[in-house]
Amino acid sequence: MIELLTNLKLIFFVMFFFLMLIIESYYPERKWSSGRIIRLGFHGLIALINTLIMRVPTLFLVVPALLITNENKYGLLNSSEYNFMTKALLSLLLLDLAFYWWHRINHTVGFFWRFHSVHHLDTHLDVTTSLRFHIGELIFSSMFKVILIFIIGIPISIFIFYEIILSACNQFHHSNIRLSEKFNLVLEKFIVTPKYHTNHHTVKKASREANYSSILTIWDKIFFTYIDATKTEREYLGLDDRDKEFGLINNIKHPFIQ
Ligand SMILES: [Zn+2]
Numbered sequence: 001m002i003e004l005l006t007n008l009k010l011i012f013f014v015m016f017f018f019l020m021l022i023i024e025s026y027y028p029e030r031k032w033s034s035g036r037i038i039r040l041g042f043h044g045l046i047a048l049i050n051t052l053i054m055r056v057p058t059l060f061l062v063v064p065a066l067l068i069t070n071e072n073k074y075g076l077l078n079s080s081e082y083n084f085m086t087k088a089l090l091s092l093l094l095l096d097l098a099f100y101w102w103h104r105i106n107h108t109v110g111f112f113w114r115f116h117s118v119h120h121l122d123t124h125l126d127v128t129t130s131l132r133f134h135i136g137e138l139i140f141s142s143m144f145k146v147i148l149i150f151i152i153g154i155p156i157s158i159f160i161f162y163e164i165i166l167s168a169c170n171q172f173h174h175s176n177i178r179l180s181e182k183f184n185l186v187l188e189k190f191i192v193t194p195k196y197h198t199n200h201h202t203v204k205k206a207s208r209e210a211n212y213s214s215i216l217t218i219w220d221k222i223f224f225t226y227i228d229a230t231k232t233e234r235e236y237l238g239l240d241d242r243d244k245e246f247g248l249i250n251n252i253k254h255p256f257i258q
């Protein structure tokens with residue numbers, strides 16, 4: 001079952017990625033400053049290497065955690081009498097809340113920022129940015145998932161469903177898709193939109209160290225971390241360091257040479 005669900009996740013991941021890639025080609029918000037082919041090639045290469053390496057922590061950490069908690073009915077939800085739908089909704093809410101804090105920790109704790117800053121070194125933002133993560137961050141993130149699986153007690157199918165939703169949302173909010181002002185306003189009352197997440201990728205620190213939500217925007221509102229940037233600020237993205245955007249070795253070495 002896990003194999004089937006993981007394949008399903010990969011199929012959705014690829015389909016949604018290309019859908020976003022096509023839409024942003026027709027309705028871009030910003031002009032691309034560097035070649036789109038180079039971006040796709042470089043970020044695609046990172047994703048390929050990461051996917052291969054991540055099979056190890058997935059197989060030896062995440063999958064055993066899911067099997068152990070579900071067999072032994074560990075965790076808050078597994079030991080409760082709620083029906084499946086309630087468990088699904090609570091799992092999704094708690095995971096989204098936990099990942100709000102995980103993202104915030106990645107910015108505020110120096111050690112984790114060394115890894116997460118590789119994602120922010122990108123001076124542009126499009127769907128390929130959603131592939132750009134340091135392998136170290138992904139490994140720490142899967143350890144964090146193991147802790148959550150044990151505490152929350154998440155059913156296997158719901159966990160995979162969450163991963164599919166999260167990766168679709170990730171691709172959507174990193175995309176360079178232009179939405180009308182009105183539609184964006186309505187949408188960002190509920191979920192993170194491309195404009196909303198662009199605020200988080202500004203060089204300007206105030207809006208970069210804010211807007212941490214991944215799926216639902218409510219967490220930034222509850223914890224007072226929603227900060228809107230200006231249009232000009234949304235056109236200057238990345239970090240002060242403008243030279244490390246590309247280069248595989250540079251990006252892999254980045255957390256260790258600061
Ligand atoms: Zn971030």
Ligand SMILES: [Zn+2]
Pocket residue numbers: 119174197201
């Ligand atoms: Zn991002």
